[in-house]
Amino acid sequence: MANRTGTAQRPNGSTQGKICQFKLVLLGESAVGKSSLVLRFVKGQFHEYQESTIGAAFLTQTVCLDDTTVKFEIWDTAGQERYHSLAPMYYRGAQAAIVVYDITNQDTFGRAKTWVKELQRQASPTIVIALAGNKQDLANKRMVEFEEAQTYADENGLLFMETSAKTAMNVNDIFLAIAKKLPKNEQATAQGGSGQGRRLAEGDTGAKAAGNCCK
């Protein structure tokens, strides 16, 4: 299941581009800023008192990349460890994941590593994983060094950026970087697309969908 590819007439009518849809999931310890990153990316807003996420929230946003329009279907998950059992439902079948930690809190970095491991083991093998060190605006309270995270990301083949949902630093960039890295070739074209929601439901049934995001 997959990114539906289609053609779209640009407003100026000059070029025809593909439309790709990708399912992206955000994971990470609670209060690291997952919802804030999404809110910044999707609506350009920032709420100081962003409410905690229970279960998960869903949002979409489209970015343009050369001649391709990439539509992200973003699942923003609850961070609390207890909601862990729900997570597979959201990351199964996802083509991309952003694992977020808080640069002012070492524990959240540890938790991010656990998420990366879980994704590498359980999620689709072709999943694009990005690591986001959020709250860069609080760099003077930093507890996780940039180099440390960069090294870890390199070792595990992750995209890595330090971001700030508050100042918007690197927020669009990290999504764009993911969009660039995602395969947009014809092989990745969907046949069906009968209902976008099916994606999640099929993922739910487990093995059938796992590891076969581009059937």
Next chain:
Amino acid sequence: MPVSLLTDPQMQFGAITFFAKLHKGDTCGSNGLPLTPNSIIVIGKAQFLKTIKHPYLCQYLDIIRGKHERTVVVSQYCGEPLSNYISKEQFTLDEIRKIAFQILTALKELHQRKIVHRNLSTDNILLQQNKDIKLFNYGLYYMTGCGQLVSFPIMQVLYSAPEVYLDSPSGIFSDPKSDIWSVGIVLIELILKKGLWQSLKLGQRIRKILSLIQCNNSSVFERIAREHNCFETYETIPDDLKNLVEACLSIYPKNRSTAEELLQREMFEDFTTKKTPNKSKVCEPFEVFTINELYHWWQLAGGDVFQELKKQGLIRSSPPILSLPNLVSIEGSTLGQERNPATLYDPRIVQMPLDALYQRFAHIPLTCYYPLIHATSKIIESSMPPPYDATGLPLIIREKDPEYQFHRVILFRRLLHGYPYTKELILKEASKDIPPLLRGEVWAALLSIKGDYERQYLRIDKETPTTTDRQIEVDIPRCHQYNELLSSTEGHKKLKRILKAWVYQNSNYVYWQGLDSLTAPFLYLNFNNEAKAFACLSAFIPKYLHKFFLKDNSMVIQEYLAKFSQLIAFHDPHLANHLHYINFYPELFAIPWFLTVFSHVFPLYKILHIWDKLLLGDSSFPLHIGLSVLTQLRDRLLNSGFNECILLFSDLPEVDIEKCVSYSMATFESTPKSITTREHQNGKFHPTSELDISSVTLQELNRERCPRISATDFVNLVRSKPEKILTIDIRNPVQFSRSSVMNSINIPFSSVSFGEASLENVGQHSTRIANSKNEIIVVIGNEETDLELFPKFLLKCGVSRVCVLHGGFSLLASATPTILISNTQM
């Protein structure tokens, strides 16, 4: 005149106002969150003052936040400041003793609660008509965090103790003994009948006070008397008074007595033994209404504190251009701005006019103040005024109608006095509406809170660090932070304590995110009574969220969500079919709804109205609320695909809460109880019998798209409301003719072709089913028939209110043969 009850001279209130300190420059704390505005911290702290009820202290009523950190404090204000009497009225020595006693009693009360007045002077000691005194504005130092949250010093030059001057401006040296010094000065003024150092300028006055430090071994009182040419008077003062004043005016705080010590002096024996300070306060629970309620009605009747302050010139707006600085540095600090004099301490007090309220309530007869709640006789009833009728008005209007609220508050106050014996009456009245002023108490009664919940709360360990702390700490600053109380420092502390207490108390459960939101309404309503908030939460969870906070709650939640799907199918088959078709499962959006009973989804004011009704229902009520939310968004959902639907719920659109409440009430009442029966519901609140539904597995539940109905409910319906029910027997005609439920129709399972979702396939009875708008359709089968396919087929055809008899026909035959008939005989 009934109004005389309202016009009690002590039932008056006034307001003072000041500016809390503005945060300079950096507006973010170390956690990256914005600093809590000082005015909000003040509001949080000041709540505690509202709990103080004492005959010699004015009661605090309200703390309101205005623009730019303006804070307005509303408090009881009655009588005349003592300063008006100093030179006019001659107090006898006995009267002075009595005043001294009352001031010290009031201070003792404050000091016991760790409140330092710091501001005591003859201006804020109010003399009542009965010659008793009341202290006013005694909480300023307390609510401003020992003066840290305001940019002016809190003291009274002349009355403040020397150590107050010696403390650094930013110091938080707060010793209750500085109040005792002030008492000494007040007494001197009363005894000498003159204000001290009246002719001197401010600086000189301060110098005078500080010079008193030098009279280390000699009498301060004597020195002051000499300076005011009153040495002769001084010499005539009886020793007891003289010694009292001297004891108050010890230079070193450590030598100064406390209020409690001073009260033990022989001179006060007469007052302490009598112990009848104010009769009405002793039996306060029987007061018809309190000043709090008067203030509430006054506001409803159009009273506006800000308006009054503006009228009196205490709040003045100046053109914004005047507040522009001359220079702003690149770091953001501003220079060349004159200090706004309004940020200084403003001692003025504005009395709030009550005439409009008196007029508005003038026609209310005295009997309305004493409503009869139990037996009334016909004769009494006929002489009673007709009840104030507001039933037809929308809830919002009723809550804002002063007269209606008057009647409701008086009635509920009376019922609450009688609680728990009046529980039934409270339930009955609460089903009409709950007066917002008493909501906290009414909720506690509805949740059956009684007994010694305070001591129980006290015993719980709320301090020891646990592994859950980090999660609680990150959740609290995100929980309903638009609310002033919940965003205040005090609010954060309280919420944390309650959550920790709950986790400690319920070792079988764990903290799930969302528990914070669930606690918020209770804390908001019982801000000054943590124990009660905790008791309410502890009673609420077993009743409505039994097992939801288990470490592994997936079975409980799955079951709840499956029931939700069935309830949608039961009431709205079209919507259910659409959501099913687009794979839009409740699991994706409804977990926060039910885990927090909507407290994570709606703002507080909406939650309060929903929960008003929830508390009258059982644990299935949230399902109906969920259904009513879907119903409100029905058109948009029906026209949307998966993505649009899920987007709709990620950012829930405005929901009309009154409609939501009335719709959920309607479906709650029209749905047989067993339709929403769950395996995991708390048996304590749902008594069961053998005819009820039991041992349905989650797999079965997920497979069955239509709910089951219990034999109990079914039999009741057949007997009491036969017109509300359509029974479809899907057994074969032979079995049907041998014995069947009265008035049932027979559609043999084997005769229906399920290929196409068209009602005509059921044969001759199709029109009967199609016309069954308000009837509950109960499908009855037995072991040989498939009990999933047929109801599912009806659902697909858009037939509403379809359910399946649990246990099948055989259960009826053995349990209640009386509703059965044999068709062969007919």
